[in-house]
Amino acid sequence: MGSSAAELRASSRVSLPADQAGVRRNNLSLVLRHLRDQGPRSRADIAAETRLNKATVSSLVAELQHRGLVREAGLRQQGGIGRPARIVELDGGRVGALGLEVNADYLAAYATDIAGRVLVDRRKSFDAMTASPAESIARLAGTAQRALAEMERLGAPAAGVTVAVPGLVDTASGVVIFAPNLGWANVPLATLLATALASPPLPIRVDNDANLGALAEFWSGAAAGTAHMVSVTGEVGVGGGIIVDGHLLRGADGFTGELGHLPVDPAGDECGCGRIGCWETKVGLAALVRNAAPDLAYGTVPLRDPDERLSRVLHRAGQGDVRATAALQEVGRWLGVGASMLINLFNPRVIVLGGYFARLMCHIEATLHGELDRLVVAGPAARYAVVASTLGFGAAVRGGAGVAVEAVLNDPTRVARDEEVKLGRT
Amino acid sequence: MGSSAAELRASSRVSLPADQAGVRRNNLSLVLRHLRDQGPRSRADIAAETRLNKATVSSLVAELQHRGLVREAGLRQQGGIGRPARIVELDGGRVGALGLEVNADYLAAYATDIAGRVLVDRRKSFDAMTASPAESIARLAGTAQRALAEMERLGAPAAGVTVAVPGLVDTASGVVIFAPNLGWANVPLATLLATALASPPLPIRVDNDANLGALAEFWSGAAAGTAHMVSVTGEVGVGGGIIVDGHLLRGADGFTGELGHLPVDPAGDECGCGRIGCWETKVGLAALVRNAAPDLAYGTVPLRDPDERLSRVLHRAGQGDVRATAALQEVGRWLGVGASMLINLFNPRVIVLGGYFARLMCHIEATLHGELDRLVVAGPAARYAVVASTLGFGAAVRGGAGVAVEAVLNDPTRVARDEEVKLGRT
Numbered sequence: 001m002g003s004s005a006a007e008l009r010a011s012s013r014v015s016l017p018a019d020q021a022g023v024r025r026n027n028l029s030l031v032l033r034h035l036r037d038q039g040p041r042s043r044a045d046i047a048a049e050t051r052l053n054k055a056t057v058s059s060l061v062a063e064l065q066h067r068g069l070v071r072e073a074g075l076r077q078q079g080g081i082g083r084p085a086r087i088v089e090l091d092g093g094r095v096g097a098l099g100l101e102v103n104a105d106y107l108a109a110y111a112t113d114i115a116g117r118v119l120v121d122r123r124k125s126f127d128a129m130t131a132s133p134a135e136s137i138a139r140l141a142g143t144a145q146r147a148l149a150e151m152e153r154l155g156a157p158a159a160g161v162t163v164a165v166p167g168l169v170d171t172a173s174g175v176v177i178f179a180p181n182l183g184w185a186n187v188p189l190a191t192l193l194a195t196a197l198a199s200p201p202l203p204i205r206v207d208n209d210a211n212l213g214a215l216a217e218f219w220s221g222a223a224a225g226t227a228h229m230v231s232v233t234g235e236v237g238v239g240g241g242i243i244v245d246g247h248l249l250r251g252a253d254g255f256t257g258e259l260g261h262l263p264v265d266p267a268g269d270e271c272g273c274g275r276i277g278c279w280e281t282k283v284g285l286a287a288l289v290r291n292a293a294p295d296l297a298y299g300t301v302p303l304r305d306p307d308e309r310l311s312r313v314l315h316r317a318g319q320g321d322v323r324a325t326a327a328l329q330e331v332g333r334w335l336g337v338g339a340s341m342l343i344n345l346f347n348p349r350v351i352v353l354g355g356y357f358a359r360l361m362c363h364i365e366a367t368l369h370g371e372l373d374r375l376v377v378a379g380p381a382a383r384y385a386v387v388a389s390t391l392g393f394g395a396a397v398r399g400g401a402g403v404a405v406e407a408v409l410n411d412p413t414r415v416a417r418d419e420e421v422k423l424g425r426t
Numbered sequence: 427m428g429s430s431a432a433e434l435r436a437s438s439r440v441s442l443p444a445d446q447a448g449v450r451r452n453n454l455s456l457v458l459r460h461l462r463d464q465g466p467r468s469r470a471d472i473a474a475e476t477r478l479n480k481a482t483v484s485s486l487v488a489e490l491q492h493r494g495l496v497r498e499a500g501l502r503q504q505g506g507i508g509r510p511a512r513i514v515e516l517d518g519g520r521v522g523a524l525g526l527e528v529n530a531d532y533l534a535a536y537a538t539d540i541a542g543r544v545l546v547d548r549r550k551s552f553d554a555m556t557a558s559p560a561e562s563i564a565r566l567a568g569t570a571q572r573a574l575a576e577m578e579r580l581g582a583p584a585a586g587v588t589v590a591v592p593g594l595v596d597t598a599s600g601v602v603i604f605a606p607n608l609g610w611a612n613v614p615l616a617t618l619l620a621t622a623l624a625s626p627p628l629p630i631r632v633d634n635d636a637n638l639g640a641l642a643e644f645w646s647g648a649a650a651g652t653a654h655m656v657s658v659t660g661e662v663g664v665g666g667g668i669i670v671d672g673h674l675l676r677g678a679d680g681f682t683g684e685l686g687h688l689p690v691d692p693a694g695d696e697c698g699c700g701r702i703g704c705w706e707t708k709v710g711l712a713a714l715v716r717n718a719a720p721d722l723a724y725g726t727v728p729l730r731d732p733d734e735r736l737s738r739v740l741h742r743a744g745q746g747d748v749r750a751t752a753a754l755q756e757v758g759r760w761l762g763v764g765a766s767m768l769i770n771l772f773n774p775r776v777i778v779l780g781g782y783f784a785r786l787m788c789h790i791e792a793t794l795h796g797e798l799d800r801l802v803v804a805g806p807a808a809r810y811a812v813v814a815s816t817l818g819f820g821a822a823v824r825g826g827a828g829v830a831v832e833a834v835l836n837d838p839t840r841v842a843r844d845e846e847v848k849l850g851r852t
Contacts, residue, residue, distance in 0.1 A: 168804050177807050228678040240771075244670055244677075251670075251773025252654040255804040258770040263763055263801060267693055275801065337689055344684040345666075345771060347677025375689060375701065378594050378681040381603050 024060075027052060028412040031060045032069055035090045036114075036409065040073045042085035061088055066417045068094040069114065069408075090115060095408060095415050096156035098147055099400025101164040101209060102140050103393075104129050104181040104236040105306055109147040110397035113156040114405055120147045123393065125305050129236075133187050141196035148197075159408050159415050161202050162400035163189060164209040166237050171254050174206040180273055181237045203414070205403060209233070210257055212399030213354055213391070214241020215248055219402050222390045223350040230348045232259065232339070233355040233395065235306055236298065238280045242346060260284070264337060282334035285356045289313060292327035306393065310356050317363065332364025336371025343376050343384055354389030361388035450486075453478060454838040457486045458495055461516045462540075462835065466499045468511035487514055492843045494520040495540065495834075516541060521834060521841050522582035524573055525826025527590040527635060528566050529819075530555050530607040530662040531732055535573040536823035539582040540831055546573045549819065551731050555662075559613045567622035574623075585834050585841050587628050588826035589615060590635040592663050597680050600632040606699055607663045629840070631829060635659070636683055638825030639780055639817070640667020641674055645828050648816045649776040656774045658685065658765070659781035659821065661732055662724065664706045668772060686710070690763060708760035711782050715739060718753035732819065736782050743789065758790025762797020769802050769810055780815030787814035 030050055035041070038049070047057040064070035071091035075084040092115025101108040105127060111120035122143070128136050144161065151158050167179025174190020176182075190204045197204075214231035223229060229243040240257035242249040249256045260280040261273055268277025269287075281287050285306055290297045292313045316324040339351050353361060368386065376382055391398060408414055456476055461467070464475070473483040490496035497517035501510040518541025527534040531553060537546035548569070554562045570587065577584050593605025600616020602608075616630045623630075640657035649655055655669040666683035668675040675682045686706040687699055694703025695713075707713050711732055716723045718739045742750040765777050779787060794812065802808055817824060834840055 168807060170807075178805070242771075244675060249670060249772070252775035252810070253773055253804065253808055255773040255808050256771060258773075258803040261801075261803045262767050262770060264689070265692055266690075273803075341688050341767070342771075344688060345668075345682060345768075346675070347679055347681040347684075349678035375687075377684040377687045377699075378679065379604070381594060381596075382679055382681050384678070 025411050025413055027056065028060055028064060029410050031057065032064055032090070032412050033409050035070060035088065036092070040087045040089035042076070042078065042087055044085060046088075063417075064412060065091075067412055067415045069412055069415060093117065094156055096151040096154075096158045097401045097404030097408065098144070098151065098158045098161045099164065099212070099397035099402070099404065100140060100144055100147075100161060101397045101400065102126075102128055102136055102182065103164075103166050103209065103396075106393070107140055107143050108394065108397045109143050110394060110401050111147055111151050111156075111158065112401050112405065114408060117156075119151050119154050119156055121394070122147070123397075128182050133182075133184050136182065137187075137189065137192050137196060141193060144193070144197060158202060158404070160205070160404035161193075162205040162207060162212065162403045163193065164212045164396035164400050165189065165206060166209045166235070166239060168255055168258075169206050169208050171205065171207055174204060176206065181235075203404075203407065205400075205407075207400070207403065208239065208241075208254075208257075209396035210239025210241045211248055211250075212241070212397075212403065213239070213389075213395035214243055214257070214352075214399070215402055216391055216395045216399035217241075217352045217354065217389060218243050218246070218248075220391075220398065221352060221354075221395070222387045223352055223385075226348075226350045228346070228348045229350045229352060230257075230342045230346055231352045231354055231389070231395070232335075232342070232357065233389075234283060234285060234353070234357040235355045235393070236284055236286045238284050240342070243348075244346070259338065259342070262338065262341065264334070279334070279338050283331050283338065283357075285310065288327055288331050288356075291330065292316070292324040293321075306356055307359075310359055314359070314363070328360065328363050329367050331360065332367035333371055335364065336368040337375065339368065339386060340372055340375030343372070343382055344378075347378070347382060347384075349384060351384060351386045352389050353386060354391060354395050355393060358388040358390070358392065361386075451837050451839055453482065454486055454490060455836050457483065458490055458516070458838050459835055461496060461514065462518070466513045466515035468502070468504065468513055470511060472514075489843075490838060491517075493838055493841045495838055495841060519543065520582055522577040522580075522584045523827045523830030523834065524570065524577065524584045524587045525590065525638070525823035525828070525830065526566060526570055526573075526587060527823045527826065528552075528554055528562055528608065529590075529592050529635065529822075532819070533566055533569050534820065534823045535569050536820060536827050537573055537577050537582075537584065538827050538831065540834060543582075545577050545580050545582055547820070548573070549823075554608050559608070559610050562608065563613075563615065563618050563622060567619060570619070570623060584628055584830070586631070586830035587619075588631040588633060588638065588829045589619065590638045590822035590826050591615065591632060592635045592661070592665060594681055594684075595632050595634050597631065597633055600630060602632060607661075629830075629833065631826075631833075633826070633829065634665065634667075634680075634683075635822040636665025636667040637674055637676075638667070638823075638829065639665070639815075639821035640669055640683070640778075640825070641828055642817055642821045642825035643667075643778045643780065643815060644669050644672070644674075646817075646824065647778060647780075647821070648813045649778055649811075652774075652776045654772070654774045655776045655778060656683075656768045656772055657778045657780055657815070657821070658761075658768070658783065659815075660709060660711060660779070660783040660786075661781045661819070662710055662712050664710050666768070669774075670772070685764065685768070688764065688767065690760070705760070705764050709757050709764065709783075711736065714753055714757050714782075717756065718742070718750040719747075732782055733785075736785055740785070740789070754786065754789050755793050757786065758793035759797055761790065762794040763801065765794065765812060766798055766801030769798070769808055770804075773804070773808060773810075775810060777810060777812045778815050779812060780817060780821050781819060784814040784816070784818065787812075 047054045073087040073089040077084045098111040108123040168177040176187040227246045231241045238260035240259040261278040265277035271278035473480040499513040499515040503510045524537045534549040594603040602613040653672045664686035666685040687704040691703035695707045697704035
């Protein structure tokens with residue numbers, strides 16, 4: 001965050017692990033990331049570019065090969081003189097990463113290998129709001145088991161799992177502290193899921209869906225790589241994830257971006273949370289459906305996929321239904337009010353609207369920008385864009401898989417060596 | 427921000443300057459900061475602790491001595507064997523740093539030397555709201571000239587100046603883009619002040635007052651060193667500065683923390699900015715005085731220092747004046763509403779209330795915490811404290827002086843060598 005090179009050097013010194021195993025782990029990570037980001041190259045190139053010495057690089061590459069993360073990729077003539085160099089490259093296809101999601105009205109699974117090939121991409125309706133936590137977790141475990149089997153079949157067994165949840169999560173323990181739209185409080189999800197999955201033991205992380213969605217937007221979304229970005233995602237609840245200087249803002253306890261319950265209207269409606277005038281009562285999908293098409297509201301008709309519910313509302317608006325049209329514009333107006341707050345506080349370069357907001361964009365863009373023009377304090381000096389997410393309802397699971405990929409890149413020793421796997425299986 | 431050591435190493439490699447002068451500058455900075463933070467020590471200790479080699483450290487120390495930033499501090503026996511080591515220490519008393527502030531109703535100057543000794547600390551009433559920008563800048567230049575002369579007299583001429591302004595600033599150019607409570611728009615303050623000060627040429631920075639206030643809180647305030655902190659400062663306007671992972675959050679364009687005009691009440695009063703229901707209309711000093719004591723409101727009585735205006739309101743409340751008491755509690759309630767938004771979005775460990783809010787704290791604390799208990803989504807899981815600033819109205823100027831100190835610590839070559847000074851003067 002604007003640190004000078006000297007500050008970074010000082011911090012890097014302080015945070016370097018004192019033990020040799022830690023140094024080795026960091027160097028394995030450095031070489032693996034280098035191959036992923038820079039492409040196939042010789043050991044000598046890696047040494048020159050990472051400033052590690054050549055003998056160390058050879059040893060690191062050998063270990064990464066044993067772990068199935070790097071492979072030989074033939075010979076390449078370099079600069080026209082001398083012997084051709086032996087090239088190594090990322091071998092990303094043998095290690096997988098799984099993202100899961102339990103949300104108010106669906107379960108989802110998404111898996112890739114380390115190189116980014118999609119192995120599983122599945123979402124199904126599920127009424128988590130009426131199910132007990134135990135029922136939901138049993139269903140989630142079933143979804144997970146099918147995904148894990150599919151990954152195994154495709155030759156990329158999972159090295160890690162991340163579960164996205166619409167609520168407050170203690171990421172260190174994997175406990176869901178509070179998820180009002182699931183009706184969960186203090187659910188030790190990581191432990192319960194690990195028990196349900198039985199074996200093999202897999203690292204299971206749990207994280208807030210909006211945080212994972214923001215990471216997915218940063219890694220692979222419509223504004224990927226934007227260092228200052230706020231991702232806002234609308235479903236029944238509304239969540240936010242904030243990227244600051246290319247990193248997810250986690251705050252002191254991991255509870256950032258809780259924007260669904262920002263009090264925006266003291267004279268507004270009562271929210272599901274019991275408070276008055278929360279932003280969610282203005283822009284949440286349940287609020288839109290209730291105002292646009294009361295006959296389709298949550299609780300009045302059998303559960304539908306959020307996409308389907310939204311399609312019905314958009315269809316009515318397209319047919320000139322006054323009530324649906326007015327409700328959409330009201331959501332656009334309040335999205336503008338909330339987005340202006342985020343711009344005034346975080347000054348992002350991009351706001352990404354995800355979840356159901358993405359499909360709304362073309363209908364509400366003018367209304368939303370009218371509010372932003374009125375409410376952004378810095379006016380045109382703040383150079384922001386508001387873009388629709390291209391990840392649909394899949395942002396959180398993608399982010400979850402991405403977090404599991406990052407865990408391998410950060411610590412390649414999490415992936416067993418070939419001989420360890422064989423020993424484990426005999 | 428949760429970066430792994432490997433990530434930090436990778437970034438540090440990327441951001442290391444390629445040129446030798448840059449490397450030298452960073453190493454000078456490293457040694458100077460080390461002496462400031464760790465205290466007097468031998469060249470050999472510095473080498474061991476910074477991992478620079480001994481010859482390099484000797485050369486760096488020699489250069490820092492020439493620049494008047496480091497001095498010999500005698501001999502010290504180390505470990506009981508061998509020759510005593512020659513000790514060097516920070517020589518902070520010969521280089522000064524000046525913070526200035528122009529706010530709605532006062533001008534201020536605050537200067538320290540590099541070691542933190544206070545050289546100048548002055549604030550005077552000034553009605554910037556009715557003065558033209560040119561008049562204000564002429565008065566500010568006069569304040570600056572007196573401070574610079576005093577610093578020279580005390581043996582610590584200024585190496586840099588930072589001006590705090592209650593508005594949006596383009597820090598790269600030193601242009602005040604918009605400062606509604608001063609009535610300024612697109613004022614090239616750095617250039618105009620440099621012209622008014624004539625000589626010697628000094629680096630002049632301009633920055634938002636709330637950002638500088640947050641830095642002062644982080645460096646030397648009641649919650650100094652808290653990595654996740656939001657500083658909220660109330661004067662006529664209301665501003666915020668946000669510390670994330672120990673760094674000031676600047677966002678994409680430098681316009682973060684603009685919380686005075688968050689729309690918190692669609693049915694509220696019109697703000698000075700023309701919008702409806704801004705947070706400033708609920709908690710700004712002008713709003714408090716207008717509601718608590720209309721006869722003392724801005725515009726109705728001759729200008730008073732904000733402290734004096736507030737004292738009159740607190741006095742009336744202390745005497746049981748119903749109107750004043752109710753207005754104070756209303757500010758407490760709305761401070762709670764706004765603070766809950768900041769906690770829900772940033773999840774800071776501490777919120778520091780500065781400016782006039784600090785003096786209000788003991789009167790409104792219960793009301794404020796009542797609102798926080800109701801509105802913080804994470805409830806007790808978010809472990810925050812709300813503390814009153816101890817820096818009074820002086821946070822911004824202190825932050826300004828601090829920024830000028832940091833500039834010297836980041837690049838000690840900004841301070842002329844002895845012989846350069848002599849050459850310049852002959």
